[in-house]
Amino acid sequence: MEAVIQKVEKEILEILAENPDHFLVEIKIKPTNNIRVFIDGDKGVGIGDLVKYNRNLHKVLEEAGFFPEGDFSLEVSSPGLGEPLKMRRQYQKNIDRFVEIIKEDGSKIEGKLLQVNDSEIIVEETKGKGKKAETITHTVSFQDIKSTQIQIKF
Template sequence: MANEHVITAIRELAEGLLANDPDNFLVDIRIKPTNNIKLFLDGDKGVPVEKLVSFNRALYALLEEAALFPDNDFSLEVSSPGLDEPLKLHRQYLKNIGRKVEVTFPDGSAKEGTLMAVSDSNFTIEEQIGKKKEKKTTEINFDEIKHTKVCIVF
């Protein structure tokens, strides 16, 4: 698939730019049929807008140079993943310890709780059950979930 080849090439260029930037990391790359490239960067302490702008400019120049698209017909958006984006990487789970998350399972069921701990194969949430808000700790394996999203708490 040509799109996979292009995504791999973009990933290599992006990771090259991030090689000397240990605080930030690539989360995902998506390409729309209109050659709109959407790249998500995250950081252990968040990603400042200035970093996103400078990364966009540097990657855009590399993409033009690489000539991955005929006549350089592409657009590039670089952003941090919003709260509507599920956590994809282990590093994102670590970054969000202490925050409320919603875990969705393949059957459509879900659990909400505070992300308490993360290991290589699983993570732990603390749920509040019933009217008395009794605390229940649940360990969940990464391979048993559909996705996890950070909850917005007001």
């Protein structure tokens, strides 16, 4: 499957080259030849763009004969809020949003994503409420992050 993923990645990257604000996040292929391609954008990605990418990639995959029997399905979507952040560009576009970080050591940090650079992120965590609230700023290296999820706060 890894060879197929690499071929699909090459093709979708060529398609995405038309719009540098959009980027590939991940490709998953199930044993049933269900291909799931996750695309994000620095300013989000619209449904119209996702439909266009799906049609273009489907045509390329059919013409290239990656699945000789033609027995594949293709889904092109943006990662949902339930999907963890995987790329620095995703962190960048989510500055000022609340995140939950699970570190490699199993510890958890919940707070507002303030900054992102090439090697680390800065998160502001508030513990307690009212006058007893304490703000702690965490600098977390990307290599220490196991997963990061966007948190919805109302």
